[in-house]
Structures are given as C-alpha cells and as structure tokens.
Amino acid sequence: MLIEFMMIFLTLVNLIILSTSRLSTCIKVIAFQGIILGVLPVAGGQFDIQLVIFSIIAISVKAILFPSMLLRTLSQLNIHREKKPYVGYGMSLLIGLGAIVLSWWISKNLPLTITPANSAVLPVSIFTAFVGLYLIITRKMALTQVIGYLIFENGIYMFGVILPQKQPLLVELAVLLDAFVAVFVMGITIFHISREFDHIETDQLSTLRS
Amino acid sequence: MFYYSIKIFLVGVFLIFFGGILSLLFWRKQKLSILVGTLGAVSGSILGLIPAIKVLLSGGKESLYIAWSIPFGAFFVEIDAISAFFLLCIFILSIITAIYGSRYLLEYKNKSLAKAIFFFNVLISSMAMVVVSANGMLFLICWEIMSIASFFLVTFEDEHKHVRQAGIVYLIATHIGTAFLLVMFILLGRESNSLDFDKFAAIKLLPSSMASIIFILSLVGFGTKAGLVPFHIWLPEAHPAAPSHVSALMSGVMIKTGIYGIIRVLTFLPNPPLWWGWLLIIVGAVSGVIGVLFALAQHDIKRLLAYHSVENIGIITMGLGLGVVGINSGSQILAILGFGGAILHILNHALFKGLLFLGAGSVVSAAGTREIDELGGLGKNMFVTSVTFLIGAVAICGIPPLNGFISEFLIYTGSFKGLITKQLDLAAVSIIIIGSLALIGGLALACFTKVYGIVFLGEPRSKHAMNVQESSMIMLVPMIILAALCVFIGLFSSITINWLKQCISQIAGIGPDVVSSQILPLSNILIKVSFAAFCLFAAIAILLFIRKKMLSAEKVSIAPTWDCGYAKPDARMQYTASSFAQPLVDTFKMILRTRKITEPIKDLFPVEGQFESSTPEVSRDYLFNPIFRVIYLLLGRLRWLQGGNIQLYILYIALTLIALIIWKLR
Numbered sequence: 001m002l003i004e005f006m007m008i009f010l011t012l013v014n015l016i017i018l019s020t021s022r023l024s025t026c027i028k029v030i031a032f033q034g035i036i037l038g039v040l041p042v043a044g045g046q047f048d049i050q051l052v053i054f055s056i057i058a059i060s061v062k063a064i065l066f067p068s069m070l071l072r073t074l075s076q077l078n079i080h081r082e083k084k085p086y087v088g089y090g091m092s093l094l095i096g097l098g099a100i101v102l103s104w105w106i107s108k109n110l111p112l113t114i115t116p117a118n119s120a121v122l123p124v125s126i127f128t129a130f131v132g133l134y135l136i137i138t139r140k141m142a143l144t145q146v147i148g149y150l151i152f153e154n155g156i157y158m159f160g161v162i163l164p165q166k167q168p169l170l171v172e173l174a175v176l177l178d179a180f181v182a183v184f185v186m187g188i189t190i191f192h193i194s195r196e197f198d199h200i201e202t203d204q205l206s207t208l209r210s
Numbered sequence: 211m212f213y214y215s216i217k218i219f220l221v222g223v224f225l226i227f228f229g230g231i232l233s234l235l236f237w238r239k240q241k242l243s244i245l246v247g248t249l250g251a252v253s254g255s256i257l258g259l260i261p262a263i264k265v266l267l268s269g270g271k272e273s274l275y276i277a278w279s280i281p282f283g284a285f286f287v288e289i290d291a292i293s294a295f296f297l298l299c300i301f302i303l304s305i306i307t308a309i310y311g312s313r314y315l316l317e318y319k320n321k322s323l324a325k326a327i328f329f330f331n332v333l334i335s336s337m338a339m340v341v342v343s344a345n346g347m348l349f350l351i352c353w354e355i356m357s358i359a360s361f362f363l364v365t366f367e368d369e370h371k372h373v374r375q376a377g378i379v380y381l382i383a384t385h386i387g388t389a390f391l392l393v394m395f396i397l398l399g400r401e402s403n404s405l406d407f408d409k410f411a412a413i414k415l416l417p418s419s420m421a422s423i424i425f426i427l428s429l430v431g432f433g434t435k436a437g438l439v440p441f442h443i444w445l446p447e448a449h450p451a452a453p454s455h456v457s458a459l460m461s462g463v464m465i466k467t468g469i470y471g472i473i474r475v476l477t478f479l480p481n482p483p484l485w486w487g488w489l490l491i492i493v494g495a496v497s498g499v500i501g502v503l504f505a506l507a508q509h510d511i512k513r514l515l516a517y518h519s520v521e522n523i524g525i526i527t528m529g530l531g532l533g534v535v536g537i538n539s540g541s542q543i544l545a546i547l548g549f550g551g552a553i554l555h556i557l558n559h560a561l562f563k564g565l566l567f568l569g570a571g572s573v574v575s576a577a578g579t580r581e582i583d584e585l586g587g588l589g590k591n592m593f594v595t596s597v598t599f600l601i602g603a604v605a606i607c608g609i610p611p612l613n614g615f616i617s618e619f620l621i622y623t624g625s626f627k628g629l630i631t632k633q634l635d636l637a638a639v640s641i642i643i644i645g646s647l648a649l650i651g652g653l654a655l656a657c658f659t660k661v662y663g664i665v666f667l668g669e670p671r672s673k674h675a676m677n678v679q680e681s682s683m684i685m686l687v688p689m690i691i692l693a694a695l696c697v698f699i700g701l702f703s704s705i706t707i708n709w710l711k712q713c714i715s716q717i718a719g720i721g722p723d724v725v726s727s728q729i730l731p732l733s734n735i736l737i738k739v740s741f742a743a744f745c746l747f748a749a750i751a752i753l754l755f756i757r758k759k760m761l762s763a764e765k766v767s768i769a770p771t772w773d774c775g776y777a778k779p780d781a782r783m784q785y786t787a788s789s790f791a792q793p794l795v796d797t798f799k800m801i802l803r804t805r806k807i808t809e810p811i812k813d814l815f816p817v818e819g820q821f822e823s824s825t826p827e828v829s830r831d832y833l834f835n836p837i838f839r840v841i842y843l844l845l846g847r848l849r850w851l852q853g854g855n856i857q858l859y860i861l862y863i864a865l866t867l868i869a870l871i872i873w874k875l876r
Contacts, residue, residue, distance in 0.1 A: 086857065102868075102872075106872075110875065133864050136857065137860050137861045137864060
C-alpha cells in the first residue's frame with residue numbers, strides 16, 4: 001500500500017517538473033524524489049541492516065547533497081526560470097501523459113525473469129527515465145539538463161531496486177558515486193560557462209564549433 | 211611439447227611489440243629509441259622464424275586455444291603450412307627492412323622517429339598475428355590493427371598535403387575492404403555456427419550460391435588489401451608517401467596478407483566451381499597488364515614500383531586461378547603448378563620488390579628526389595645500389611637466371627600442361643594466362659630498362675643527381691642480402707620448391723606424397739634451368755676476366771659516352787624516361803589516357819618549347835569518383851539530420867530506442 005502511494009507521488013512529481021519553468025521548483029522536486037527513492041528499498045517491510053545503510057546513503061546523496069549543490073549553482077547564476085523550451089509546458093504535460101501510457105504498456109509486455117515486488121514500480125521507473133530524457137531533449141538551460149540527467153538516473157536506479165537479488169548493492173553504490181562525480185563536474189562547468197558567456201543556453205553554445 | 215612452437219612464436223611477436231613500446235618510452239633519446247625498436251623487431255622475427263620453418267618443412271599443425279569473453283571470439287592461433295609460409299616471408303623481410311630503416315629514418319631530421327618505429331613494430335606483429343589467427347574475431351581485430359598501423363606509417367610525413375591525402379585514400383580503401391570481410395565472416399559464421407576457422411573448414415560448404423557469395427566477398431575484401439584492379443587505387447598513393455623501408459614491407463608482405471586471405475578462404479570452400487578459377491585468372495590478367503602499363507607511364511620511381519606491385523599481385527592471382535581450375539578439373543599437376551607458382555611468386559615478390567623499394571630509398575635519400583627524369587648517372591657513385599637494383603630489376607622482369615623467372619616458369623609450365631589436354635576450357639584458360647604473362651613480362655622489361663637506364667646510367671640530368679654519395683653500409687647490407695636471396699632461389703629452385711611442398715599440398719588439398727611425386731619431373735627440369743644459369747654466370751665471369759686481361763695492357767681513359775657530334779653536349783639532351791616509354795604509352799593510350807600539355811616548336815630557330823605528361827589513375831577518375839559523387843549527393847540529402855544541436859541528437863537516440871522497444875514488445 002505504501003509503495004503504491006509512493007509511486008503515485010512520483011508520477012505526479014514528474015508531471016510537475018514537466019510543467020514548471022521555475023528552476024528552484026525543479027530542484028526541490030528532485031530532493032523529494034530522492035527521499036522517496038531512498039525509502040523505497042526498505043519500504044517493502046524487510047529490515048536488513050545492509051539495506052538500511054544503503055537507504056541512508058541514497059537519501060543523503062540524492063535528497064540532500066545533489067539538490068544543495070544545484071541550489072548553490074543556481075544562486076551563483078542569478079537565473080530563475082527556464083527560457084523558451086523547444087516544446088511548451090502545456091504540450092509537455094500532454095506528452096508526459098502519453099509517456100505514462102507508454103511506460104505502463106511497456107512494463108506490461110516486458111518479459112522479466114523475476115516478478116517485481118510491486119507491479120507499480122516498473123512502469124513508474126520507466127516513466128521517470130522518460131521524463132529525464134525528455135528534459136534533456138527539450139530544455140535549453142544547461143542546468144535543466146543536469147536535472148534531466150539526475151531524473152533519468154533516478155529512473156534507472158528504481159529499475160535496479162526492483163531487482164535487488166539480481167544486482168548487488170555494490171553496483172548501485174558505484175552508480176551513485178558516478179552520478180555524484182557527474183553532477184559535481186557539471187555544476188562547476190555550468191558556473192564557468194555562465195561566467196564566460198553570460199548565459200547557459202546550450203543552443204547558443206553550439207556556435208562555438210569551428 | 212604440444213604448444214612448444216606456438217609459444218616461441220608468441221614470445222617473438224611479443225618481443226617485436228615490446229620493442230615498439232620501449233622505443234616510444236625512450237622517444238627523447240633518438241639513437242636509443244631506434245636501437246631498442248630495431249633490436250626488438252629483429253630478435254622477435256628471428257624467434258618467430260624458428261616455428262615457421264619447422265612447420266613449413268615438417269607439415270602438421272600447431273595450435274593454441276584460449277577462450278575469450280568476446281562473443282564468438284577466441285584467442286585461437288594455429289600455425290599450419292600456409293601460415294608458416296607467410297610467416298617466413300613476413301619475418302625475413304621484417305628483419306631486413308627493420309635494419310635498413312634504423313639508418314634510413316635518420317634522414318628525417320627534426321621529426322620524432324619513435325612513432326615510426328613503434329608503428330613499424332606494431333605492423334610486423336599484427337601481420338604475423340593475422341596469418342596465424344584461426345578465429346574470425348581475432349583475425350579481424352589483428353587485420354584492423356595492421357591497417358591502422360600501416361596508415362600511421364603512410365602518414366609519417368603528415369606535414370605534406372599529398373601525404374595526408376594518400377593516407378585518407380588508404381584509410382577509406384582499407385575500411386571498405388574490411389566491411390566486405392565483416393559480411394563474409396558473418397555469412398561463414400551463420401553457416402557453421404562458430405567463428406573458428408576449423409569449424410569453417412569442417413562444414414565442407416558445397417558449391418552453392420552461398421559459397422559463391424562468400425568467395426566474391428573475400429575476393430573484393432582481400433583484393434582491396436592485395437591491390438587487385440580496380441581496387442588498387444590506394445597503392446600508387448600510399449607507397450610513395452610512406453618511408454621507403456615501410457613501402458618495402460607494405461608492398462613486399464603486407465599486401466600479401468590479402469592473398470593469404472583469399473587462399474585461406476579457398477581452403478574453407480572445397481570443390482570450387484570452374485568460374486571461380488576463370489574469375490581469378492581474368493582479374494589477375496587485368497591487374498597484371500593494367501599494373502605494368504601504368505607503371506610504364508609513371509615518372510615517380512616509388513609510384514612506378516607501386517604499380518609493379520599491382521602487376522605482381524595479378525601474376526600471383528593468375529597462378530591461384532590456374533590452381534583452382536586444376537582442382538575443379540581434377541588435374542593434380544595443374545593445381546600443384548598453379549598454386550606452387552603463386553606461392554613461390556609471393557616469396558619472390560617479397561624479396562625483389564623489397565629490394566627494389568630499398569634501392570629506391572637509397573636513391574631518394576642520396577639524390578633527394580623521386581622524379582626519374584631528374585636523376586641519371588647514379589651508377590658511377592652508387593655502385594652497390596646500382597648492382598643490387600639491377601638484380602632486383604632482372605628478377606622482377608622474370609629473366610632466366612633469377613628467382614622471378616622460376617615462379618613465372620611454374621605458371622607457364624602449368625598453362626602449357628593445360629594446353630596439351632584436349633579439354634577446350636582448360637586450353638582457353640591456358641592461352642589467356644600465357645598471353646597475358648608474356649605481355650606483362652615484355653612490358654615489365656621495357657619499364658625496368660627505362661628505370662635502370664635513366665636513373666643509373668648516362669649523365670646527371672639535374673643538380674639533384676650530381677655529387678651523390680653511396681648510402682651507408684647499414685642500408686646496403688640488407689639490400690645485398692635480398693639480392694643474394696634472389697640469386698639463391700634462382701639458382702637452387704628445385705630445392706626451394708621442395709621446401710614449399712607441405713604448403714602446396716595443404717592449399718591444393720592433395721597429400722604431400724602425391725605432391726612430391728608430381729613435382730619430381732618438374733624438379734628435373736628446374737635442375738637443368740639451374741645448370742643453364744650456372745653456365746650463364748660462368749660465361750659472364752669468363753667474359754669479364756677476358757675484358758680485364760685485354761684492357762690491362764692498354765691505357766684506359768674516361769670520356770663522354772656519346773656526344774653526337776655536338777659542340778657543346780648538355781645533360782638535358784639525353785633521352786628522358788617519358789620519351790623512352792612514349793611509343794608504348796601511345797600504343798595503349800586507350801587504357802592509359804595520358805594527359806599531355808605541349809607547346810610545340812614552330813620556327814626554324816626554336817626559342818621555347820614545353821612538354822608535360824601525366825597519367826592519373828583511370829579507375830579512380832572514371833569508376834570511383836563517379837560512384838562517390840553519387841553517394842555524396844544522395845547522402846547530402848540527409849544533411850538536415852545533422853543539425854549540430856546536441857538535443858536533436860539525443861532525440862534521435864531516444865526515438866530509436868523507444869521504437870526498438872515498441873517493435874520488440876509488440
């Protein structure tokens with residue numbers, strides 16, 4: 001029951017990201033997503049000490065560390081909104097609804113060798129990955145792309161949580177570390193880009209090619 | 211004892227590679243870098259020769275199988291008689307060119323030589339691995355390493371625009387070839403459910419459309435590397451661009467890995483249909499004639515030699531074709547003579563073409579130009595170079611006492627054997643081979659008369675050719691060794707052909723004992739040939755002796771050869787290379803399409819005149835350029851896909867993935 005609620009929350013939260021232009025809202029949403037994802041491994045009711053430690057690490061990285069780094073970058077940049085994305089917010093919301101349908105359809109047909117603990121986790125994880133990818137494709141701000149990358153990563157992380165017996169937690173931790181390094185580097189890069197060019201819009205950066 | 215030889219071989223290959231790495235590490239100290247690289251190449255090649263010679267003489271197989279995590283891949287190496295023969299060619303020429311290169315590279319001042327040494331060693335080790343790989347995946351990996359290493363060697367002087375262009379042409383050609391090979395291995399793998407060569411051979415693919423497709427793919431893919439017409443266009447670009455010892459190695463053995471591939475594929479496909487033989491013979495004849503014709507029209511000595519490689523690959527392919535016809539018609543002697551001539555010519559060509567490229571390198575480093583018409587009279591100052599070059603030239607023309615004659619003699623003999631059978635198709639095949647071989651031989655003779663005469667005889671035609679110095683001993687000794695090997699095979703041909711018995715028997719699929727008994731009458735003829743050669747050498751020696759005796763009493767003075775009654779003879783009045791070749795070039799102008807720019811002399815007292823001719827590559831101008839232009843136009847329509855916007859590219863990836871998921875889950 002708890003897991004179902006969490007999944008519904010995640011879906012709604014993803015839709016919020018699709019329809020908002022405020023960067024600070026996006027970052028808060030990521031923090032919220034991070035909390036839900038961190039709780040997810042232990043939400044099934046089994047209290048394994050290993051899982052609890054893992055859950056604490058995940059929450060501290062996904063819900064505290066990443067958002068605070070992004071907020072810090074945001075405050076340095078003096079930018080608050082995403083400017084003119086390639087696809088408008090209303091349209092994004094409609095596409096998001098389509099993506100929900102698609103991800104439920106995919107998860108229904110996806111042949112899995114093991115049955116997941118809860119049937120709602122798989123479609124939501126696919127949906128989250130779609131949303132992340134969608135943000136990377138349609139938004140112009142470099143910061144939004146980092147956010148998209150993190151959401152995409154969250155989707156993959158959820159997929160991994162469904163199959164705990166298949167995938168050792170060590171691998172998950174390594175992935176977490178990778179994401180951490182990536183966000184760290186991207187944060188610094190964005191800061192330097194904005195200082196150098198007075199904006200962080202990637203479509204204008206493509207003119208840098210010789 | 212089982213893996214004994216193969217381990218020695220692998221240690222040798224590793225040594226060569228390791229020498230290359232060391233030379234990179236010591237790149238700051240040029241002398242040391244060259245020394246360790248060359249030492250690695252020479253010692254590794256000598257180690258590698260041991261198992262090669264052992265397997266070549268005794269037959270049998272040595273193999274090593276280590277499983278690999280790559281799908282269908284395995285580290286499966288096997289030395290059989292065919293591999294051993296190619297290893298012999300590779301290692302002999304590698305030792306010689308590595309030693310030569312250690313001195314020749316010093317000509318390049320202000321350049322980092324370590325990378326040339328490194329890629330040279332990588333090239334040797336990857337070639338050696340190509341001919342022993344017994345798994346498709348391993349083979350393709352080694353094949354690609356070989357291509358890339360040789361690409362970096364070709365583009366060694368990348369500060370020149372034409373070198374970069376040559377490199378690009380080579381890179382494109384070799385990758386198109388590899389694409390065909392990839393398809394071929396996939397098809398073979400589909401038939402046999404494995405990429406191991408022994409499984410390929412085990413399925414005994416019967417003559418079918420599938421077998422024919424595989425054969426055609428191998429002919430195109432390997433033919434591109436070997437330089438068969440019309441896939442030869444990279445050869446005349448890449449060989450002049452590369453340093454001379456690299457050209458020698460590439461032309462001498464690297465292009466032969468293409469021939470190795472064709473031979474290897476033929477062993478997978480027993481019972482070849484007759485038309486395969488026909489195809490090989492016609493492709494070979496066309497390559498041979500076109501190659502030598504274009505060679506005749508060239509002005510650049512290394513470009514000319516590159517076209518001769520095309521010619522010789524053609525001769526080898528004709529030999530293979532004769533062998534295939536022999537297998538098909540059940541005529542053992544035809545198969546033995548065809549394949550035997552082909553593989554002996556592979557060895558011979560490695561020796562004399564290596565020698566000629568090294569000689570050209572010696573000339574180029576002394577005179578500083580590759581233009582034949584700017585040279586002249588080099589024989590006076592560069593005696594050793596001129597004599598060894600002459601030996602190479604005589605050998606490549608297939609003139610009796612030397613090795614080139616022996617291998618062509620085998621193919622001729624095989625063709626005449628085909629002619630006297632009463633089968634019409636065999637007779638037709640034989641007539642084509644005899645006719646084209648004779649034409650090739652004659653034109654090659656004209657071509658090398660031109661090269662030798664213009665470069666080494668006469669008077670210097672420009673200041674480049676004046677005051678040249680003979681190259682150092684480190685460069686001359688390798689040339690002398692190669693010349694000696696050419697003479698040795700020419701004189702002791704019956705012995706040499708016996709050494710190749712195991713290899714011939716494996717290619718032709720005939721037992722070694724049968725091969726021995728079939729070769730016996732041939733050996734007797736070859737012994738007579740050797741005897742005649744000895745007589746010739748004796749006659750030359752006697753004549754030289756008599757000349758010396760007669761001249762010793764007289765007073766000898768040196769004067770201009772022939773001044774035609776001119777009051778003031780000038781070196782520019784000499785016959786030039788292009789005028790020497792002009793009658794033949796004009797005869798074949800249909801094919802050659804030589805472009806001439808002339809400003810004819812009009813008045814009785816001429817003031818100025820001009821003549822310029824160039825022979826660009828016909829198949830590039832009339833075949834590949836149109837094809838590539840069409841491809842460019844068609845693909846140009848897809849240019850809108852390339853927006854340069856990273857989001858768009860991610861969208862493509864995402865859409866592709868989603869479409870694939872939906873298509874698979876449907």
